[in-house]
Amino acid sequence: MKGTAVPLVLRILAQGPQHGYGIIQEIRERSGGVVEFTEGTIYPLLHTLEREHLLSSSWEVLPSGRRRKLYSLTETGVQRLTQLTADWRQFRSAVDAILSDGEVVPRWGLS
Numbered sequence: 001m002k003g004t005a006v007p008l009v010l011r012i013l014a015q016g017p018q019h020g021y022g023i024i025q026e027i028r029e030r031s032g033g034v035v036e037f038t039e040g041t042i043y044p045l046l047h048t049l050e051r052e053h054l055l056s057s058s059w060e061v062l063p064s065g066r067r068r069k070l071y072s073l074t075e076t077g078v079q080r081l082t083q084l085t086a087d088w089r090q091f092r093s094a095v096d097a098i099l100s101d102g103e104v105v106p107r108w109g110l111s
Helices: 005-014 020-030 039-051 075-099
Strands: 055-061 067-073
Touching: 005 020, 005 039, 005 067, 005 075, 020 039, 020 067, 039 055, 039 067, 067 075
Parallel strands: none
Antiparallel strands: 055 067
16 A cells, blocks of 8 residues: 555664665565565665665675675655654545445445
8 A cells, every 4th residue: 555665664674774675575574465565675775765865784794705785774764764654554444434434335225
């Protein structure tokens, strides 16, 4: 759903540094496969979040000699995550109030 990518990525990184593909896997696993991001979605998002100073990055060298970029949440990122989480909870509560309004009865064709 639109607007959920940023808080989901920030929340995963609140657990500790992670590389892009690891973020994709973690979101897939934690959502039971309901939420999936592709590499074509996650990497541009990570670069944007880094430019906005919500994330920082460093390079990790694997035993194989390959390098991968690790992303970490900054203090600014923590603050944004806190705000986005509060906003989401308020929105979710409002939607739940509407959807939990009892039995669904169509208004058309009833006499």
